[in-house]
Amino acid sequence: MTPVPKVNASTRTQGSTIYYADGKTVLGVMGTSRRIVPLSKMSPNVRNAVLAAEDRKFYHEAAISPTGIARAVVNNLSGGDTQGGSTITQQYVKNAYLNQERTFTRKFKELFVSIKISKSHSKDQILEDYLNTIWFGRGANGIQAAAKIYYNTDADKLTVPQAAVLAANVKWPGHYDPSSTGQRLQDTVARYNWVLQGEVTMGTLPQAEADKYKNHPPKFVKQKSTKTSGQKDYLLERVRQALTSLGVDEAKLETGGLKVYTSWDPKLQAKAAATVQAKLRAHNMPNDTRVGLVTIDAKTGEIKAAYGGKDFTKRAVDDAYFSTAQIGSSFKPFVLAAAIKEGIGLKTTMNAAAPAWINTEGDRVAPHTVGAAPFSNDEGNTDKVVNLIDATAESYNTVYVPLGFKAKWQNVLQVAEDAGLPKTALQRGHPGEGGFFLGQSDMRPLDLAGGYVTLANDGKFITPHSIIRVEDQHGKVIKKPTLERRQVLEAPLVHDVQYAMQAVVKRGTGVRAQLGDHQVAGKTGTTNGNKSAWFSGFTPPTTGSDPVQYVTTVGMWIYHDPITKGKHKRAGSYGLLQHVGDYGHINGGDLPAQIWHDYMSQALEGKTTGSFDPPAYVGENKAYATPSPTMTTPSSTPTPTCRPDQEPAVDDCKPRKTPNPNDTKHCDRVPTPDCPDHSKSPGPGTTCKPWDMTCTSPSTEPGGPGNHGNNAQDVQGRAARPLKD
Template sequence: MKLPPPTHRGRWQAVRTTGKIVFGLVLATALAAMLALGMAVARLWPDLPPLDKVTHYEPQQPLVVYTADGVQIGQFGAERRQFVPIADIPAMLQGAVLAIEDTRFEQHFGIDPLGIARALLANLGGGMRQGASTITQQVARNFFLSPSKTLERKLKEALLALQIERSLSKAQILELYMNQIYLGQRAYGFAAAAQVYFDKPLSALSIAESAMLAGLPQNPSYANPVTNIDRAHARQALVLARMEKVGLITPDEHAAALAETMAIQLPTHTEVHAEYLAEMVRQAVVARFGETANTQGYKVYTTVRAAEQQAAYAALRATVMDHERHQPWRGPEAHEALPFLRGAELERAAAQALRDHQDDTDLRLAIVTEYGQRGVTAQLATGETIQLTGAGLALVRAALLPDAPEELAIRRGAVVRLERRDFGWAIGQWPQVQAAFVALEPGSGRMQALVGGFDFTRSPFNRATQAWRQAGSSIKPFLYSAALEQGVMPDTLVNDAPLLPASVGDTETAATGWQPRNADGRFDGPITVRQGLARSRNLVSLRLLQQIGQRSARDWISRFGFDPARLPDDLTLALGSGSTTPLQLAQAYALLANGGRDTTPVFIDRITNAQGMVVFQPPRLPPHEADSHVIPARNAFLVNSMLQDVTRTGGTAALAQRTLQRNDLYGKTGTTNDAVDAWFAGFHPSVVAVAWVGFDEPRSLGELASGSALALPIWISFMDKALAGLPETIPAVPDGVVRVGEDWRYTEWAQGGHVEQIGIKPPTAASEPQTEPATSVAMPAP
């Protein structure tokens, strides 16, 4: 090599030295990166899941579930899927998918180094971001991994792809992909998508239709022909161009496909959300017919009606979302790198960034493209651009400040949720609180609606049937029912005043200084039993429990279907510390609505086989016998008359009659300590319903939370739909009760002889509430 002139040799030497240092640093960095990658692989490899899901693939087959009025609510849960062997999938469709998703599928070994290099160069160029995931990697992600875009997830995806390629043939991998991939409109797999979008089998698809379906996997929300036909056509044109480039179709076929007019099948009805019920049906069918039931073509008709089910779902969601609006901002769901593009390129990049996040019909998925303290621009997963200002930013004002904490900050690329409000769009967030709702027909036990949580796909745990929670004051009516059988009548006076520690009657609780009080911290003094239930006075319930005895109360309350093992054997029984589920509580209230007769919940009306023959139908309940009462009819009548007062002016649920404008409503609120659980349980003679709100991990719902504020609005909203057009019902007066003055009594105590007062002694000072221990008033014989 010719040396530079002597005057420049020192500078040249410095350059050479610097070059060596830079090369050394680059080499050291590369070696360190390789070492780190090797260590990561060594750490993750032992934790990779087994490949049973793909090596022994058993696709979900359609077990079709319907409402009582024939609306489909599920196919094996919430998926539409039809499994088709790879040999029966048209070669044109296979080629279209490979042309747009993974051109080098036949050449790579699960990971495509050339694809990675191409995507890396494109991304470094600052243009439209490109992915490099092969079809094998997508199979690994869909079957085994979460959608989070972390380095660990990407490494696991790559390692699983290598394992899958070693275990399965290319044809088997493509078969898995084309039967498993989500393609929008609740369609999983291309066979289901062909039916959903074109009402055709795969064998009848044209080149144009094949190309449109092949364009869906990248982002089924964005290029969905049902929701945005223009973007679907643009994506289809890209697929057709790729098909011609790889030699799958000729230029003439390309032109003909672009000119083809396609008939897109639009949904014929509003989707009914009954995912929790569909899963209950699936479990019941499998329990009856065995695991093969999912492949036998059974059709299950449930007892719920579409309108009422959707009313329950909407009511629950509205209440939960309203509660969430009063919670502090917890930060964006994720941050995605969003290139600085404009127009259609930015729209496509934003949609691509959201493809692995789950959208929702009420809390719409969106990514922030521009932000400032005065306004935010965000794009929905479906491509629409939304401008947010004013009240729409109320929840995130602090997150838009320059010094906002990183985990809370709203910046370009932030993934957020948007919801429609009365004033327009607003930034919201996914709720942490949960809720459940169940409604039954009292006489038959036929389920009329069931919602087990805010969102089944995120949490399939069914809180309506599986969540054991403290009942709070919603259990009080059953304690009052027990008291009626011991001579305590609705007009009996009870002292709503503090209990002295000695009166608690329990050494352990007395030693702790337990001093029960009412929710509002006030005491009303002597009031009637009827007033005590309407106002939900805790001290009245405690004195009633002392009056009749804990063992007697537990035995009687158990008649309503409550598990005795979950009922406390102390005075907290009166305050609802026993545990129940929403369904069990609904069954207990149904017994009251049914005049004292028990009923068994039923949610399946009939099951038919593939030939349409009925193979199962629950037996109809026989006519009620005179002696079939679990509790006397007169007892249920008096309890119900008091529960009616709860929904009237002065009761804790007065909002019910005020809103629905009818008198035939009965129910009870319930709020546990620190507002951990919020309940409302109630009924009309034709339907009993229970609503619950709380956190899965019990904690307070907030200072202002209560059964009246949170659960009651769900109940009212549902009843508004369920009772529409029904005339008011006046209950018949059963034998054994008689009107005395302003209230009802059992006939044998019409002229006295019942318990007239509890815990009341002559006051020492008229201005002070009585704090005498509760006294046991002997009950005269009838």
Template structure:
């Protein structure tokens, strides 16, 4: 049938249907009825029936949501009302001043000490100046005089943090904080928090606000063992009478009470000092807004924090153990333990510090240049695979100086190169026999970068470049051959344990990152990063707290809660360990002195050059003519085998750093007879003096061998060292170590090094020495 025929039959059928419809409806005129039907049909098609249904369901959903919201409001109100009515204000907690927290070595028997003497003294509100009262109110609770004892916005903020899985927050108003101290425990539980809200609301209605403020100002913890504003003024400014406090001093006390550890007025770190200043200005601004001080007062006092005049710390902080106590206190704060509880909560703190190992490390510091001068040693020892800091030396006496040279970050120099080795091998594009340019200089980003003393080495393998710490080979690897090399180097360093910092992140675009030219890491952090290699790629955060025992029924904390992560493969770790053993065992290794330990050792030297602080003015006048002429840091970080699991780890990873001068930015070279203060000499000697007795007669474990594929033969590279350059010392210093040196140099170093070479100036990118003393005849003075 043709299409026109089919259409005709369809039209006839439609007309019959319309005719029957018309007859049923009683119409006479077929065409009118058909037209009406057609119009009706068109209207039905145009009617938005489904849209009307969607609108209907949307309204119903909104209605249900509104109803649920109001029911929730009613329920919350009912719960609060019932809780308010059924909660009584308990008797004041007369024992809130209770016990001193005690800190122990890892044996949980031998005490290291306690943090503070408890300093508590109450004074009536009439003896506390209005400036002091208003400073605290501006810092902690600006609506104190008008709020009902609680802060709805603070409660909402706490609920939001809890929903995100963060820690349950403390009371946000002065009344809530006072209730927590005087009427409740320090436990961070929901039941305690709800009790705090109800009691704070009742207390605000039943007590005069002045009475609450007086109680608060006499019980709140200000740090330094001081409870109450009178004790705080005495502790920070040696002013026992609060009436003697200046506007700035009152504002600074209000600043630190928020978190005495976070706002540490003793800290020398720029970020902490800025944090304190910002908070201090925030307090002053609040005082200005309430009319307590004038614009002129604000302008006068906001320029800088007032000077601190603290009393001498108790003898419990004297000596090396003061650094151990201080580090434990700071870590407790990072774990979220409130400062008042750290000081007087009656906690029993078990640290990771091993009493015997700590004694051996303290004794090892005697192995140092005899001309001590203003020379500093930072030292840290970590148990691989556990993250336990078993011994640390930050200085000889915490009371004399609070600068902890084991935790202060410094330029790592060539001790950063193992992270480059790991990044290269991890990429899959290189093996330990891949060859790189060892000649000097090498051009990177338009800059000519050199080996120490400008030595040439020809083409060298990655293994040889690491053994002898050849700068240009690592520039070739990271800045030329490895795709996005500096960034991959930073990624690897952060992966194995070097903290992510602004300085290190800048290294992603720095052609000298592989030589650690900026303060990237401390000895504690470097020891733990190398410990990751020793533990076959297992990383655990370095820590000093093993267990926190809370009084009563509070849940204790242990370091078993810390994460254990396999951050690199065992195969990769084995290859890095194999390469770093050559630094010790290789014929030209910069760390060959470590063979005296008489067991397998892997490690790396590091020496960072620059311009000492005492030479910087002259350097500026001569347009950088002294760039790279001084040695600012000198490292040896080495580790032994013996890791089987976190519960069976017998090796140690230990890092030693030498610095000079009040700020650690002076020239080290006058303390050595070497051409420079190389890491392969004094830092390694000090390391040996600790590691030999620390390891004693323990099993001399071997490092696991890399796979056969990793060690397969490759073409031997060209290796033709040049003749010793003219700026290499013509005479070997008398205390240069031989293959089997003694631990004590034969000659006492003088203030001026013998035959110290003049180093070639490279604008903006100074030559950076990298580790060990030069060996006669091989010209490898770049170590």
């Protein structure tokens, strides 16, 4: 006797469905398109149409068709076609238990197995398995996938004419297309009409209704615009990597029918992409301008949106999750937090005059003193004595370098690590050197945003994550991320840091990030030579029953991708954010802050936010320098004074179209807020995994994909060498 073989695993595999944050909207499917649904979740129109097309006597006759078998034998012996005449049971057995060999032996094995299956399975079960198994063409495995791919609906919502078209395609998957022309269209209409009339014959469709639909097969929905496909591919790749880190293997993801619930917000994601691309176009930025944007809800740690590039299908490098750049003065809030923790209060006064030679004790010393290095301020060399609030607002390096040394670099390092910045990235910034306090560490936008979450969340660290839970095909939760939540800094201390960061936006280097009625705390960051520019910030939580607190980081740099083929091969290299687009140079308070402003304005549209807690003024207000009573505060937005052969640019001077022949000097740059020459570059990242918040890989050249780092031997000399804002 012929035993019943095991079901072919391939006929039961299901791809995994990825959902957006609402838990309902599908982000995408990984693996096979099949989604197994019970017969009760299939429209009666589907069942009637398929039976009319393939086996009108299915519920009333045996599992096999003797005439069909006889015809197959004759055709096989004569070398003819073995196809045709099979019942639905036979077709199911062929697909699920046997193979597609067109042989006499396989046909008779199909006969005997079909008889056995008909005795162990009900008709409804066989029909359900059949409809979940068959191939409909265009990548559609099973009826649910066919409904989605052909008509963007579900199997239980298919109409009579839609079901008739799909049933027609069982015979010749993908051939019968209502949008085709010529003979193919004639074939489609004829087959479609034949299915409808078959339903009339079976008594499942009135003749009048069939006549209404006759000759008018509904066209397939057009494939969705590829405008967003590149953005979705970034998200799906991040999901894939995050699932790998959770221990979900590739095979399970491709064939296990998992349901993956994520934190991604489709509206915020769309706003992020639209804002970045619109701003780059508006300011005529070159195509190799790289922007990484990340938004995290500080209350939950959920990553809500991330922009890593224009189109993953064209450039599979994620500048939000994978690339890195030196963060510049974006690091200063962590230096301030460490100083306050060590008892140095906000109203501590320090000399901001520049240039200044500073030793590793944080003291000003005579020029060229051994163990000291000179520092200046990119915003102009003031002679003021300022408190730490003003020093933060104006991003004075000549205050933050001695402040970091007085707080002890070990303490600064520990505070930054506790806040969530990656340890290995911090180590690449050479702790113990003055440039460390000015942000010579290179990080991903994801990393920096994670650290700012702790500052926004009153000193509470929470693991940034984008996977909420993973369920198997039966709805059982099989994976959830392990979230670490801990108070790493005391809330009153963090309120002081937030207060200084508010001054950055109210009157300092980040004024372009102001959000009207919403309070904003943030910090600009720019590296030497304008190799990268950043703005990171947050508002207080929104009001209402379900508050959110969006922390958003925007990083920008220029990177020329490598060319590995053809005559014009080149290595990847970075450029400068100088004389690009409409800008003489770009600092963190320029285009990154503008992107942040436009995006966050949309993200908070229709929402109200509360207020930050007032400063607690933790620590002792030390007088490292005494202010002069006659000193005044310079404007935070200086206006360029251009020569006769120049005209104003956005933030600088540029040559006029017709230069003055009597003046060949270059424009004297007007100081702007953020970071002097110190290193070779900013730069995107290593072989570190995009989902790994503790990325550990070493680096080569920064600024481009696949390299996490500073290239330490080229970054700077030892001791307290400077890095501008």
